[in-house]
Amino acid sequence: MTRPTLQDHLEGWSQADALRRDIASAVIALADAGRQISELLAAGPLAGALANVRGYHADGDSQKELDVITDDLVREALSEAPVALFGSEEADAAVVLNPAGTLAVAVDPLDGSSNIDTNATVGTIFSILPYIGTDSLLQTGRAQLAAGFLLYGPQTALVLTVGDGTQIFILDRASGAFLLAEQRALVLPETAEYAINASNLRHWDVAIRCYIEDCLAGADGPRGKDFNTRWVASMVADVYRILVRGGVYLYPGDARRGYGHGRLRLVYEANPVAFLMEQAQGSATDGRLPILDIVPEHLHQRVPLVFGSRAEVERIARYHRDAAAMPERSPLFGRRGLLRA
Template structure:
């Protein structure tokens, strides 16, 4: 059977997608190289000094782990030199990262979470890199301003993630379906392994940290009870599966069908809108799930319709199989009346 690499896949679809230009493909190749380097270090995590904390705190107020720091540095270094970006945004950095004056620039913008789920890395749990690609609306030789970066999710030209686990996978969309590629370590290439991914219309898994039950409002409790009980479309409880690594929970539910929930914590002043970041987590995964036939909402609006007001804006997230997400929205609307 002919194995298609991710680069070949991009080139094959250039005629179908105006976004898949040579410069776009070049950017993706740099992103893929960065992911390969990160994957190598993740796979050696128990053998080299990359576990544990750096002693620093990031812009989110979270302790920075060594692999977080490493992954962030690799991505920034590689992508600044890609020659096609005008700005970079990272979960780990408070402000936009500019492209140095001496390096070539382009009109693409890259937003990423360098190592999602890294709090679990010491326990050998799956982690990943989530990315979002936007395009500058007006050409300019000047550095991109924050207002140019704060675009709605539906304006993304590409989004996806790399998953580092028993195998390393890349899943991405350019707005024309979702495809998954698995890294073959013997040849060092991502090969097409999951073509045209479609998530089930209704799932059988719910993923949520029920330890926060007492922090939730009545709408959230009713939604979770719907999936836990038998009075639902399935006529029996959904299976509870929660890894605590967003990209890993999302990937499993994408393939098997289900819903991931991270609601607002009404009694936690640190997370009044939940924990997850709109631009580097919720929005790119929402783009992926919608292209696979699923849905993503904050309980009121589709995630892709939300216009960000700041780089690190947080948002509640309900994402997964379409009918499951629609049920959550229905419950929230009922409680709003």
């Protein structure tokens, strides 16, 4: 069976529509950059000390050597596409690429860069918006024309939505083409698997703590079933797993300094993931409200993020909105139980 290529898929989707052709051009450019990044990552330490810290962002996050390299590769690729405005995690402000362009693109060039030297999965996340002026990247996530991410792991995958479902393409090393592997990825509505960094338990608010305690209680607790925990510490890997087999991911705001409003970036991390999730019949919120309805205030705005199987995302929102929505709890798993920090 011959699988359609990414190029075939986008040509069939765009046809005679000029804006769609521009979107297709930007996606192809991102795929080209991803192919180069994949080769670089595959070389690991043979390509140099890619995990070395090069500097620090204003918020204290470190900038690795490979962060800078991938940013350059993505920017160079998009400069050949009809992209008027480019925003990146690696730059303080958006820059103009092609003044005649019709699109604005926001990118996290290397999500999970703390894992560079551990041979763990990392990725490139992107959001494509209509260009409407200098504030184009501050539109709500509902305005996105396309979004997705490249995943660099045992396979190099491109997960994409252009507003017509969520597709998964896999890089064929022999031909260099991204081939369609899943025409319509769907997130299972129910799950027994969650992803969260449990080392931060003592900093969580009551709703998150109670939700996780209920999951940990398993079949003997208020949920009446056992749950598994999965946490890769590279968000794109968790997104991909949830698209393949369901689950829920939580990166809440917490009581630590600088984490009260969440830690993931709205424009180029949360929004594209939320678009992919909704197109795959999943859901994404900040713990309470849909991510795609939040109006960005600046390029690097941070938000809490909960996404995945719709039933669990909705349950977590109920826990936040109304304490009465939480199940009755036995003394063992109550707020002053064994799991109290």
